[in-house]
Amino acid sequence: MTKAIEAALFLHLIGVAVWIGGMVFAHFCLRPALGDLAPQLRLPLWEAVFARFFNWVAGAVIVILLSGGFLLMQFGGGHAAWPLHAMAGLGIVMMLIFGHIRFAVFPRIRRAVQAQNWPDGARAVATVRRLVVVNLVLGIVTIGTAVLSRGF
């Protein structure tokens, strides 16, 4: 393995760790811990958490896309093993879902918090939760296909 491939794989996996690890923390640790808080406290807190976390995910997405694209070229481009194409496809679906969360659902949370419209805010946060579960499942399947690609 050349140094460039090692460096790209390193960055790729750091990006994956930040994204998947952040989703696990938000879903399994933060969400249940905030469950009993009143919406007036809970929703502004989610807005502040998401504002920071989504910047980290945006950075991770750029790193994963650039390093993954480079790695794919090194592993044969269009002729690479099918699990690598599956990874790229699943990765792109995850990125589109993240784009929807960040640019369609998150602004709804922001507007609801500003207007102190707690029912709307709670609905938007619930939408983020559902989409994060989808991305978490896709992320785990993607890691599985990445490991599977070793056998090809």
Ligand code: HEM
């Ligand atoms: C556009 C998206 C992506 C592309 C083009 C891409 C491409 C690649 C390539 C070519 C490798 C090298 C495989 C090898 O070392 O044999 C790799 C490794 C890996 N990728 Fe991705 N990837 C993408 C997204 C993702 C995502 C979203 C995840 C996880 C959620 C992921 C998880 C991994 C893992 C765990 C490895 C290490 C596999 C190993 O070395 O055994 N990738 N990726």
